[in-house]
Amino acid sequence: MKTIKTIALAATLATAGTLAAKTPLNIYRGEQDTVYKAQHIVVATTTPGNKATINGQDIHVYKTGAFGTQVNLAKGNNTITVTASNGKKTAKKTFKVFLADKPAAKQPAAEPEYTQFDQPLYITTRDDAYLQYGDGSDRLGGSKMGYIDSDITLKAVGQVGKLYKIELSDNRWAYMPMSCTRPSDNTTKHVNTGSWSISNTGHTDRVSISLPCRLPYRSWTQLDPTTICVEIFGAMNNSNWITTRGQLGIIDYIDCQQTDSDVLKVVIKLRDKYSWGYSVKYIGNSLAIDVKHTPSLDLKDLTIGLDAGHGGEFPGAKSATGIAEKDVNLDITLRIADLLRQRGAKIVFSREGDTGPTMSERRKTFADANIDLLISTHNNSGGSPLTTMGTSTYYKHVTDRTLAQCMLNRLLELDLKNFGLTGNFNFSLNSPTEYPNVLLEVLFMSSLPEEEKLADPEFRQQVAEKAVLGLEDYLNKVKESL
Numbered sequence: 001m002k003t004i005k006t007i008a009l010a011a012t013l014a015t016a017g018t019l020a021a022k023t024p025l026n027i028y029r030g031e032q033d034t035v036y037k038a039q040h041i042v043v044a045t046t047t048p049g050n051k052a053t054i055n056g057q058d059i060h061v062y063k064t065g066a067f068g069t070q071v072n073l074a075k076g077n078n079t080i081t082v083t084a085s086n087g088k089k090t091a092k093k094t095f096k097v098f099l100a101d102k103p104a105a106k107q108p109a110a111e112p113e114y115t116q117f118d119q120p121l122y123i124t125t126r127d128d129a130y131l132q133y134g135d136g137s138d139r140l141g142g143s144k145m146g147y148i149d150s151d152i153t154l155k156a157v158g159q160v161g162k163l164y165k166i167e168l169s170d171n172r173w174a175y176m177p178m179s180c181t182r183p184s185d186n187t188t189k190h191v192n193t194g195s196w197s198i199s200n201t202g203h204t205d206r207v208s209i210s211l212p213c214r215l216p217y218r219s220w221t222q223l224d225p226t227t228i229c230v231e232i233f234g235a236m237n238n239s240n241w242i243t244t245r246g247q248l249g250i251i252d253y254i255d256c257q258q259t260d261s262d263v264l265k266v267v268i269k270l271r272d273k274y275s276w277g278y279s280v281k282y283i284g285n286s287l288a289i290d291v292k293h294t295p296s297l298d299l300k301d302l303t304i305g306l307d308a309g310h311g312g313e314f315p316g317a318k319s320a321t322g323i324a325e326k327d328v329n330l331d332i333t334l335r336i337a338d339l340l341r342q343r344g345a346k347i348v349f350s351r352e353g354d355t356g357p358t359m360s361e362r363r364k365t366f367a368d369a370n371i372d373l374l375i376s377t378h379n380n381s382g383g384s385p386l387t388t389m390g391t392s393t394y395y396k397h398v399t400d401r402t403l404a405q406c407m408l409n410r411l412l413e414l415d416l417k418n419f420g421l422t423g424n425f426n427f428s429l430n431s432p433t434e435y436p437n438v439l440l441e442v443l444f445m446s447s448l449p450e451e452e453k454l455a456d457p458e459f460r461q462q463v464a465e466k467a468v469l470g471l472e473d474y475l476n477k478v479k480e481s482l
């Protein structure tokens with residue numbers, strides 16, 4: 001049997017080992033007074049190498065020391081006996097679980113109610129403000145329409161929970177967290193757009209649209225052909241000159257379309273198939289859309305952002321034997337960094353040690369460093385601890401789909417179950433438009449067989465190698481497309 005080396009970085013893994021040595025048997029899951037489901041999962045941990053039983057049945061002990069099974073309960077009282085043995089000594093724990101009839105379903109929590117304001121309330125955006133499409137929510141928040149610049153006056157017409165309902169134009173609305181705003185002395189109005197210019201700044205092509213005041217906007221990307229669209233709300237087209245100066249680096253052409261009486265759509269068609277990101281921000285009252293040129297596609301010329309999820313006081317998910325997701329994420333991230341540095345890439349980290357920067361601090365680190373591409377590494381949790389769950393990758397913007405697919409294809413070469421490729425994902429570090437980005441959810445911390453893999457440094461090294469191969473596949477695809 002291959003023994004598991006401890007993760008040098010993972011204090012928690014060392015702690016888990018020590019705990020197991022002192023107390024050869026810990027019940028991790030299943031010791032409950034009353035349950036309502038006959039299929040009851042029991043998970044326990046012991047010293048790696050020990051033998052274990054649950055209710056007299058031999059149970060496989062993973063190399064981490066975790067083991068578990070599903071016990072089928074009878075109505076009423078059930079006794080569950082768990083043992084762990086090193087051949088000389090046997091530790092035994094017995095507990096009772098009562099299987100009761102299902103209690104009446106709880107009433108779902110009341111949704112916050114919408115209140116329409118009698119008078120519109122004018123507000124101004126703060127730094128890091130974002131709009132969301134609806135008032136819905138999940139654990140990652142409502143689906144984001146996108147970040148917008150500061151000092152934009154908005155018209156709030158109502159509120160629901162901690163969100164303002166924002167009237168973007170006569171027929172369009174969105175929602176914004178109140179925390180993204182402060183009161184405004186201004187009101188909103190329909191304005192005429194001024195002159196446009198399109199120029200090559202060296203690393204970007206800049207589309208600049210002059211406006212008499214800062215208006216809200218939203219942007220998105222489309223494929224086939226690769227196009228960036230920006231809608232400006234409250235704008236009426238009075239731009240009769242769209243002048244291109246000099247040779248552009250990536251934009252094929254731009255066009256403008258008045259899609260509603262007070263909504264102007266800017267269409268930026270790229271010459272290249274793959275987008276390397278763009279930003280939309282105000283310079284004074286001019287809306288500047290900077291579209292990044294395709295960089296040199298050799299890793300030695302690229303700056304790669306690496307984000308290890310969680311950290312510091314935020315451990316992320318925890319495994320049965322006490323391994324913290326933050327440590328696994330960091331270990332894999334540092335291995336990816338080593339491999340990329342060997343290929344000459346410059347690395348920018350959101351964290352290199354056990355610290356827990358906020359999401360906006362992470363985004364700022366990457367924006368300030370002007371990274372070319374971001375890989376964020378997490379591990380998942382949920383589902384049954386007794387089965388493999390699988391590996392998955394995530395993107396938000398459709399232009400990042402190929403990157404996420406390249407990563408997933410390579411991870412699947414490690415003979416992992418496919419948990420899927422997920423788009424429009426609402427993870428904070430999938431939302432930047434400034435650089436291509438992908439989230440890896442390598443495996444599930446909560447799955448005992450996957451915990452065993454994640455605890456193995458050789459496996460983590462293989463994951464890092466596959467991530468780098470996935471990135472290289474992506475760069476090759478871009479090269480082929482030019």
Ligand SMILES: [Zn+2]
Pocket residue numbers: 309310316317325378379380
């Ligand atoms: Zn996580």
